[in-house]
Amino acid sequence: MTVLSDTTVIFLYNNIMKLTSKTIEQLLSSHNLLVSQPVTYHEFSFLHYDTRQVEPETLFVVKGAFRPKYLENAQGITGIVSESQLPVDLPQWQVTNVQKALSLLSMAFFDYPQKNLWIGAFTGTKGKTTAAYMTYNILKAATDNHTALFSTVDRITGPKASDRKKSDLTTPESYELFKDMRRVVDNGMTHLIMEVSSQAYLKQRVYGLRYQVGAFLNISPDHIGPNEHPNFEDYLAHKLMLFDHSDKVIVNAESDHLSEIMTHAKKGHDKIYTYSNAEKGGEYTFTSQSSAIHESQLTVQASDLSEMAGAYRLNLPGDFNESNALAALIMAALAGAKHEAMVKGLDTVFIPGRMLSLPIPNHGVAFVDYAHNYASMHALLKFAQSQYPDGKVIVVVGSPGNKGVSRRADFGRVVSELADVVYLTADDPQFESPKTIADEIAAHINNPKLDVHFEMDRIAAINQALLAARDNDIVIVAGKGEDPYQKVNGVDEPYIGDYAVVKNFVATHQGSLTIN
Incomplete structure (x- = not known):
């Protein structure tokens, strides 16, 4: 028997725990969640x-749109945790919030893996994945590949190829979160970098989890809709919760709503690590040296985090990524990384589905990126304009169904501002009509000079955009990156990924052109 604390007694079997009545009572009571419990x-x-x-002897947590009839064919459930008593002859623990209960029980069941990890977390409207991958790459070099990553793109739980899997959510359900965290520890990892979405706090997916460092990158309207946040104020409030659960905090001094962000951060922290471009108000600053189609160069000024100072080559295009690089450097420095690892990490960072570029003879350059909200699209298109001032900016974009409804108006605005041609298409339409979604985007296009096309077959839309491009044009394929599926009517339908579509176009139209 392993005693984890004075109040929690749990039995350990192969790195997972046998939960007892005493454990369940103490966990739920300590967080004021327990309403009633069995007496035996x-x-x-x-x-x-x-x-x-x-499996046999399962404690089952009832969440979401659950119906008692679902239990009829579930063999092995011997206890239930629920917000209401169910009409079944099983021991039941009634709680006030089942999502919080699931998180607490999950971390206990998987033997509190967070206790054996240094954890850094990023939140923000844009840049979470980029900054997380940068930090992960730096710490991989600093820890001899003993760093894990939970991101929108991948969950990497160990050093082997089999330890990498595609993510379904930016921040997974608490059960999967702690299950994967247990794998991270069992694989010998010492550090974990993760993205934390506003939904993670709204849905209590990270309830009870604390981070060594939490970084706030930026904020702009997103994830506002019937199934998400009711308004921007609620969205921001849930983003700010990261500060409440982080030992040290990093803040972008150039972020919108900075006063509100700093006020919240100061409630629990005497020192806040603020960063920015030089002379933009941050304590830790950088200067952009150059930004090209395949890389950018920056210099970080000297500070008390002495390992950061110096010149860097960033293996990503776009000056907007340099700010993310400084946030990553600060987090890595607070984790103990040395300068050599920082230089190597930024010089070699690669993010699947992000800022993938491919020149196409006679058809300009194609960029594939996961940009999926106003802020990220605006930064990407602005960069495209700066790199190809004499050509057209051609955009292929859609918007997901049943989520992020506010993005549809945002996409209409951003293509009106910065694009010359747009192909509206499908992007995880789920239970909505992709044409209806495209029509909603189009309803917010207010630039009469913008050439608008509708093609709901995403592969066809990409091919049409590429075929229409000329030498000095740039084609931005936004939204899905290298995602291997389209979400349609609740099913993940196989999809080859946007970058593969671009590569296939090249192979078909350019013969023997070599693809790197």
Whole structure:
């Protein structure tokens, strides 16, 4: 028997825990979640919230749109945690918030893996994935490949190819989060870099989790809609919660709503690590030296974080990525990384589906990027304009169904401001009509000179855009990157990915052109 604290007694079997009545009571009571409980003693060998995944002696957590009939064919459930008593003859723990309960029980079931990790977290409307990958790459070099990553793109739990999997959510459900965190620890990793979305706090996916360092990159309207945040104020409030659960905090001094951000950060922290471009108000600053189509150069000024100072080559285009690089450098410095690892990490960083470029003879240059909101699209298109001032900016874009409804107006605005041609298409339409979504985007286009096309077959839309491009043009394929599926009617339908579509176009139209 392993005693984790004076109040929590749990049995350890192969790095997962057998939950007992005493454990469950103490965990839930300590967070004022427990309403009622069975009077008899029980113990459970497994925990889950999906009836399709249960095993013998499962403590089952009821969440979402659950119906008691789902239990009929679920063999192995011997106890239930729920917000309301169910009409079944099983021991039940009634709680006030089942999402919080799931997070607490999950971290206990997987033996508190966070206790064995240094964890850094990024939040922000744009740049989370980029900054997370940069920090991950730096710390990989600093820790001899003992760093893990939980991002929008990938969850990397160890050093082998089999330890990498595609992410379904920016921040997964708490059960998957702690399950993967347990894998990270069992694989010998010492550091973890992760993205934390506003939804993670709205849905209590990270309830009870604390970080050594939390970084706030920026804020602009996003994720506002019927199934997400009701308004911008709620969205910002949930972003700010990262500060409440971080030992040290990093803030972009150039962010909108900076006064509100700093006020919240100061509530629990005497020192805030602010950063910015030189002379823009941050304590830690950088100067942009150059930005080209395949890389950018920056210099970080001297500070008390002495390992950061110096010149860097960033293996990503776009001056907007240099700010993310400084946030990554600060986090890596606070994790103990040395200058050599910082230089190597930024020089070699690669982000699947992000800022992938491919020159196409006679058809300009194609860029594939995951840009999926106003802020990220605006930065990307602005950079495209600066690099190709004599050509057209051609955009292929759609917007997801049943989420982020505000993005549709945002995309209409941003292509009106910065694009010459736009192809509106499907992007994870889910249970909505992709044409209806495209029409909503088009309704917010207010530039009469913008050439607007509708093509709901995404592959066809990309091919049409590439075929229309000429030597000095740039084609921006935004939204899906290298995602291997399209979400349609609740099903992940196989999709070859935007970059593969571009490569196939080259192979078809340019014969023997070599693709790197």
